[in-house]
Amino acid sequence: MTLSSPPACSWRPGDSEALRIALSIPVTSAALAALNREMSQLQTHYPTGVCTAQRHLDALAELDQQLAVLTPADLNAPVRRSRKGVAGGVVPNPLPLSKLAVVEYATELLLEETESQWDPNAPSPAVVLGKQRSQHIGQLALLLPRLQNWRQCNPDPFRGSLVRG
Numbered sequence: 001m002t003l004s005s006p007p008a009c010s011w012r013p014g015d016s017e018a019l020r021i022a023l024s025i026p027v028t029s030a031a032l033a034a035l036n037r038e039m040s041q042l043q044t045h046y047p048t049g050v051c052t053a054q055r056h057l058d059a060l061a062e063l064d065q066q067l068a069v070l071t072p073a074d075l076n077a078p079v080r081r082s083r084k085g086v087a088g089g090v091v092p093n094p095l096p097l098s099k100l101a102v103v104e105y106a107t108e109l110l111l112e113e114t115e116s117q118w119d120p121n122a123p124s125p126a127v128v129l130g131k132q133r134s135q136h137i138g139q140l141a142l143l144l145p146r147l148q149n150w151r152q153c154n155p156d157p158f159r160g161s162l163v164r165g
Contacts, residue, residue, distance in 0.1 A: 008047055009043075009047060009048070009050040009051035009054060010043065010050065011039055011043060011054075012054065015039070015053070015054065015057060016032075016036065016039060018057045018060070018061070019039070019053070019140065019144070022057065022137050023137065023140060023144070023147055023150075023151050024151050024152045024153065025147065025151060025152070026152055031150045034147065034150055035147060038144045042143065049143050053140060053143050053144075056136045057140075059132075060133060060137070063129050063133045064133070066129055067130070067133075070125060070126055070129075074125055075125065075126055
């Protein structure tokens with residue numbers, strides 16, 4: 001009876017950059033060295049963790065693609081939409097041609113109403129995808145806990161720190 005070993009995963013060429021972006025690690029030589037060191041230690045000591053990290057990175061890439069294709073219409077999609085058109089079926093011919101004739105004509109036949117209703121408690125698709133994305137990032141942070149010190153969580157775009165190199 002032989003034990004089958006789990007599939008050995010190795011880091012792909014773009015994984016370090018994907019990890020850097022996902023974990024919000026700055027582009028400094030010390031931070032990149034720490035990232036590479038943690039990636040090699042994970043592969044050495046816990047090779048199945050590399051497979052898990054790659055699944056999380058793939059899920060993040062898919063969520064990013066879904067977020068990129070969202071349109072404003074998707075973000076503000078109504079729950080229910082109704083439309084009222086011409087009452088009574090067929091509009092009699094001939095239709096009025098001048099403004100004065102329209103006023104004398106039965107204008108209720110020309111009205112069209114549209115009504116949209118939104119659910120204020122329902123989250124938008126962007127919020128749902130963002131929560132899923134943050135869960136995958138949290139799992140990556142658990143796999144590589146020593147990188148937590150290098151993460152820039154909620155950086156202020158108008159303030160920076162001096163980096164000596």
